[in-house]
Amino acid sequence: MRLLVVEDDPDVGEDLVRALRDAGYVAELSTQGDEAWFLGDTEDYAAAILDLGLPRLDGLSVLRRWRSAGRNFPVLILTARGEWIEKVEGIEAGADDYLAKPFVMPELIARVRALLRRAAGHGAPQFRIGRLTLDTGRMAALIDDRTVRLSPLEYRFLEYLGHRPGQVTSAQLIAEHLHGVADAADTNAIEALLARLRRKIGPDIVETRRGLGYLISDAR
Ligand code: CA
DSSP states (O other): OEEEEEOSSHHHHHHHHHHHHHTTOEEEEEOSHHHHHHHHHHSOOSEEEEESSOSSSOHHHHHHHHHHTTOOSOEEEEEETTOHHHHHHHHHTTOSEEEEESOOHHHHHHHHHHHHHHHTTOOSSEEEETTEEEETTTTEEEETTEEEOOOHHHHHHHHHHHTSTTOOBOHHHHHHHHHSSOOHHHHHHHHHHHHHHHHHHOSSSEEEETTTEEEEOOOO
């Protein structure tokens, strides 16, 4: 899944991006408020991590602009330690969660995972769509309660579609969420990835809608 990290401190920003990539996400870094606002307004992100003190446009203004334009992806704000007013203002501006600096990376990753699950309507770390169960904590997939061995990319493909059950999703959008900005080669690679995946999980879990994209159906 594709995440936007907005942080002007280069060390913190790079640590965040690295930790999120290690956790299996595609993370893109923006260091300026106006650029971050534009990216969140025009690109498709599953969630954003947003520092509040930013050059050119502060984080609260970025968040208010996203929300007033109807951008509803989950946002976790990074606040200064002890600044309760920032937390209150952030939540009122539409933040879904906050974390005070300095924070430890495992907590940030756990909170991001929880935000993504809740945004998909799943409260628990394990959730089931038809015969498929996804365990987001272990990054594991089970078919009929049997664990299937998957590569990280194969798991992320299933998790992305699993977070949008019943929705047909284009190869282009899937490729963007697996690789960041996607070109035609990445889009074509989705078909090959799915072929490999179907050899492991069977042909029926992920359905193809010719010319439109792919879906995991929640109908049973
Ligand atoms: Ca800052």
